[in-house]
Structure formats: structure tokens, C-alpha cells
Amino acid sequence: MAGRTHNKGFLILRGLLAARFGQDMAMALHASLTFEQLYNDIDGDSASSTELYALLSALAEAPIRQSVAVTGSLNQRGEVQPIGGATAKIEGFYEVCAARGLDGTQGVMIPASNVPNVVLRPEVAEAVERGEFHVWAIERIEQGIELLTGVPAGEPGEDGAYPPDTIFGRVQARLRRFAEALRGAAAPGVDVSLVPSARIAVPPQPGVPPQPPPEPPIEVRGQDTPQA
Numbered sequence: 001m002a003g004r005t006h007n008k009g010f011l012i013l014r015g016l017l018a019a020r021f022g023q024d025m026a027m028a029l030h031a032s033l034t035f036e037q038l039y040n041d042i043d044g045d046s047a048s049s050t051e052l053y054a055l056l057s058a059l060a061e062a063p064i065r066q067s068v069a070v071t072g073s074l075n076q077r078g079e080v081q082p083i084g085g086a087t088a089k090i091e092g093f094y095e096v097c098a099a100r101g102l103d104g105t106q107g108v109m110i111p112a113s114n115v116p117n118v119v120l121r122p123e124v125a126e127a128v129e130r131g132e133f134h135v136w137a138i139e140r141i142e143q144g145i146e147l148l149t150g151v152p153a154g155e156p157g158e159d160g161a162y163p164p165d166t167i168f169g170r171v172q173a174r175l176r177r178f179a180e181a182l183r184g185a186a187a188p189g190v191d192v193s194l195v196p197s198a199r200i201a202v203p204p205q206p207g208v209p210p211q212p213p214p215e216p217p218i219e220v221r222g223q224d225t226p227q228a
Contacts, residue, residue, distance in 0.1 A: 012048060012074055012075065012076055013048060013051060013052055013055070013074070015076040016052065016074065016076050016077075016078060017029070017055070019076060020078075020168070021168075021171060021172055021175050022175075023160060024160060025175070025176060025179040026179050026182060026183075027175065027179075028175070028178040028179045028181070028182040029175060029178060031055055031058075033051050033054060033055070046071050046072065046073050046083035046084070047071070048072075048073050048074045049070060049071070049072040049073065049074050049080050049138075049141065049144060050070040050071070050072075052074060052141060053070065053141070053144060053145055053148055056145055056167055056168075056171055057145075057148070057149065059170070059171040059174045059175070060149075060151070060167045060170035060171050060174070061170065061174075062149040062151050062167060062170065063149065064148045064149060065105070065147075065148050065149075065150075067097075067103070067105045067106045067107070068106070068107055068108070068109060068136075068147070068148060069089070069093040069107075069108045069109070070108070070109045070144070070148075071083050071086070071089050071108070071109070071110055071111075072109065072110065072111040072138060072144075073111075074141065078140050078141045078142070079139065079140055080111045080112070080113075080138045080139060080140060080141065080144065081111060081113065082111045082113040082114045083110075083111060083114065086110050086111075086114040086117060086118050087117070087118050087119055087120060089108065089110070090108045090110065090118065090120060090124065090135055091120065091121065091124055093106075093108050094108075094124045094127065094133055097133065098127075102127065102132040102133060104131060104132055106133055106134070107133055107134025107135055107136060108134070108135055108136070109136045109138050109144055109147065109148075110135060110136070110137060110138065111137070111138060111139075112137035112138060112139045114137075115137050118135070120135075141153075145167050146167075149167060151165075151166065151167050152165075152166045152167070153166060153167050153168055154166025154167060154168035154169050156168075
């Protein structure tokens with residue numbers, strides 16, 4: 001039920017996770033995300049940052065604040081990229097929060113590159129000025145996951161390991177346990193830690209056709225040069 005642009009966002013998530021956590025171990029992970037009770041076609045990659053935060057939250061077992069709305073697409077370097085309709089998304093979430101009662105914790109995370117295009121109506125702008133509602137400009141996923149969980153994202157050491165008390169450290173440790181479990185279940189004599197993560201067979205994403213088999217090599221024969 002998802003379009004090609006939305007499915008591309010999933011491929012970007014896969015590449016980002018492999019780049020950060022799959023350099024020294026097999027990525028023994030297959031995750032699924034669902035939008036409950038949504039039965040219409042969806043497309044676009046503006047939810048890709050939200051989907052990544054959900055995956056990191058689940059892997060790190062770090063709850064996410066439910067008073068914050070999130071929008072923003074991603075690239076494989078973890079940079080949050082612009083989306084369409086930023087003003088409408090902010091004002092729409094504000095209306096929901098205002099109807100239920102503003103408590104000073106609610107707000108919307110948007111890409112920093114969208115800030116010059118945001119023009120809020122006076123009611124929303126005044127609520128932001130009073131601190132009753134918030135709009136956070138996010139440049140990288142590290143900023144976003146820290147705001148949502150209150151836990152530091154983490155920086156890798158010289159050996160590529162993240163501190164254990166950070167989001168990325170928890171994710172790395174969880175993925176390592178998955179890889180060790182996979183290695184323990186492997187056939188005798190097979191060391192899956194040496195298998196590049198890109199070669200591990202994973203089910204295709206919904207709506208994404210599987211990769212076709214490689215084409216056989218083509219032999220090119222040159223023509224004989226005519227004699228003078």
C-alpha cells in the first residue's frame with residue numbers, strides 16, 4: 001500500500017543502519033513498521049526520520065515522548081532533509097494539542113532547512129512565543145533522537161564502539177547480540193561474522209520487487225581488420 005518514494009525511504013534507512021552498525025558484524029535484523037488502522041495508499045519520504053526514530057527507540061529500549069510530532073526525510077549520512085507542507089503540519093498538530101489542552105511540552109520537529117518557509121498564523125506564533133507550544137529545527141538524527149528520548153545519541157570511539165549509556169551504544173549492543181545468536185545457530189564451520197551484511201538475504205520490502213538475477217557475461221568479439 002506504499003508508493004515507490006516511500007519504499008525508497010526504507011532503503012535509505014537500511015543503508016544508514018548498515019553504515020553505522022554493520023561495519024564489523026553481520027546485520028542480523030529484519031524490522032517491520034506499521035501505521036495502525038491506515039488502509040489508504042501512502043507515498044513520500046517525509047516520514048523516514050520518524051521511522052528511524054521508532055527503530056532506534058525499539059532497539060535501544062528507550063521510550064519516545066508522545067507529545068512531539070515529527071516530520072522530515074533522511075539521507076544515508078543521517079542529515080534531516082526538507083519536506084513539503086511544513087506550516088500546515090505544524091498548525092495541524094497545534095490544533096489537536098489546543099483542543100486537548102496545551103501543557104507546554106507539545107511541539108513539532110521539522111527540518112532546519114524548512115525554517116525559512118514557515119509562516120505561522122498569529123494564534124500559533126503567539127503560543128510559541130509564550131512557550132506553550134514548540135517548533136524545533138533539526139539538522140541531524142542525533143539531535144532528534146536526543147530530544148525525543150532525553151538520552152545522548154553517542155559518538156563512536158576510535159574502535160568504532162559507541163558508549164554503552166547512549167542510544168547508539170544500546171543499539172550497537174542489541175545488534176551484536178542478534179549477530180551472536182545468528183552465529184550460534186549457523187551450520188558448523190560457517191562464520192557468519194565474516195559475511196558482508198549486504199550479502200545476507202532479507203525479505204523484500206512490501207511493494208518493492210526483488211532484485212533480478214545477475215545477467216550472464218557478454219563476450220564481445222572484435223571484427224578482423226581488413227588487409228590493405
